[in-house]
Amino acid sequence: MELKVNQEQIDRLYRFTREHFVEHYDLQTELVDHLSNAIEEQWKENPKLSFEDALQKEFKKFGVFGFMDVVEQRQAALNKKYNLLIWKHFKEFFTIPKIVITISLVIGLFYFFKYVFFYELMALGMILWFVFLIIALFYEKKKMKKRKSQTGKKWMFEEIIFGYGSFSGVFVFPLHVINGFTNFGNEIPNYYVLFGISFFLVSLFLATYVVTKIIPSKAEEYLNQTYPEYAFSN
Amino acid sequence: MKNSALYKGSLNTIIMKLLEEKGRMYGYEITQKVKAITLGELTITEGALYPALHKLEAEGLLEVEVEKVDNRLRKYYKLTEKGNKETVNRLAELEEFIRNMQSIVNPKLSY
Numbered sequence: 001m002e003l004k005v006n007q008e009q010i011d012r013l014y015r016f017t018r019e020h021f022v023e024h025y026d027l028q029t030e031l032v033d034h035l036s037n038a039i040e041e042q043w044k045e046n047p048k049l050s051f052e053d054a055l056q057k058e059f060k061k062f063g064v065f066g067f068m069d070v071v072e073q074r075q076a077a078l079n080k081k082y083n084l085l086i087w088k089h090f091k092e093f094f095t096i097p098k099i100v101i102t103i104s105l106v107i108g109l110f111y112f113f114k115y116v117f118f119y120e121l122m123a124l125g126m127i128l129w130f131v132f133l134i135i136a137l138f139y140e141k142k143k144m145k146k147r148k149s150q151t152g153k154k155w156m157f158e159e160i161i162f163g164y165g166s167f168s169g170v171f172v173f174p175l176h177v178i179n180g181f182t183n184f185g186n187e188i189p190n191y192y193v194l195f196g197i198s199f200f201l202v203s204l205f206l207a208t209y210v211v212t213k214i215i216p217s218k219a220e221e222y223l224n225q226t227y228p229e230y231a232f233s234n
Numbered sequence: 235m236k237n238s239a240l241y242k243g244s245l246n247t248i249i250m251k252l253l254e255e256k257g258r259m260y261g262y263e264i265t266q267k268v269k270a271i272t273l274g275e276l277t278i279t280e281g282a283l284y285p286a287l288h289k290l291e292a293e294g295l296l297e298v299e300v301e302k303v304d305n306r307l308r309k310y311y312k313l314t315e316k317g318n319k320e321t322v323n324r325l326a327e328l329e330e331f332i333r334n335m336q337s338i339v340n341p342k343l344s345y
Contacts, residue, residue, distance in 0.1 A: 004304055005304070005306070006305075007305050010305060010306050029306075029307050029309065030261065030284065030309050032306060032307075033260065033261075033262070033303075033306050033307065033308050033309065034261050034262050034280065034284075036304075036306055037260075037262035037263075038262060041266075061279065061280055061281075062279075062280050062281050063279070063281050065281075069285065070280070070281060070284045070285060073284075073285035073288060073289070074284070074285070074288045076289075077285070077288040077289045077291065077292035078288075078292060080289075080292045080293075081291075081292035084292075084294075225297075226298075227298075227300075228298055228299055228300035228309075229300040229307050229309070
């Protein structure tokens with residue numbers, strides 16, 4: 001009869017991955033199945049081998065950094081997936097019918113700036129926007145913590161979606177823009193520049209909207225697609 | 235995987251080719267399959283396989299399915315439609331590469 005990894009040993013494998021810095025359930029699950037298969041394969045050749053010895057032998061195959069490489073590259077892969085997702089939704093604002101909204105926003109902002117432009121207004125807007133994002137991010141983090149304490153599981157893609165991925169780096173960007181503008185003095189820039197600014201700000205606003213509203217609202221769908229195991233464990 | 239850049243560059247193509255033949259596979263199965271086909275000549279290391287799978291998945295070439303097997307969850311990978319098309323391209327590219335290499339390494343064999 002073939003030896004199989006039992007439930008207790010499965011639990012031990014989950015613990016083992018956690019001890020080796022794999023904190024996300026999705027990756028833990030994949031590694032647990034891999035290790036189980038490998039251990040069972042070893043038992044076929046040598047049924048007397050202890051579970052722990054077989055495990056150590058398999059773990060060695062991952063190299064000196066253990067699971068670190070796999071974790072790091074999984075993170076990189078999911079970040080890429082997330083960025084593609086942002087891009088996909090962002091592009092929609094430049095296709096019919098949504099492009100109508102986009103163009104109206106740009107033109108509206110352009111005329112607004114044309115009549116009431118002053119840098120203080122823009123600086124104020126940027127600061128408000130920045131504060132809004134920090135609050136939103138803080139709020140999402142709190143919600144995620146609560147979910148984790150309910151299920152005891154962390155999902156990497158979930159963390160990216162609700163942590164806004166590498167997009168959070170973009171949030172600081174407007175601060176640089178304000179910095180740049182203070183060098184302009186208090187003249188109203190020419191219409192091309194003004195139009196450029198309007199376009200840029202609208203794009204930034206739309207990207208933010210995608211990241212903070214559209215994607216999180218579809219999170220369930222994207223997570224189910226990324227993690228079919230989601231359904232098994234919640 | 236043998237510690238050679240020659241093989242490393244082809245890992246994705248190997249994975250996609252196997253998935254094209256078998257429909258869907260899980261990680262460990264792929265390592266075993268490659269070992270079996272190449273009679274142990276070629277072994278894919280765990281540290282290379284999973285990153286490659288995850289990358290292909292992120293690019294939309296693979297999709298995943300999960301099933302409960304022997305009291306644990308197993309993650310299967312299979313080609314998406316986009317992945318199928320890409321496999322054809324990459325195989326053609328690889329074959330061309332092999333042909334060219336052959337005529338350089340062993341000119342007598344070439345026509």
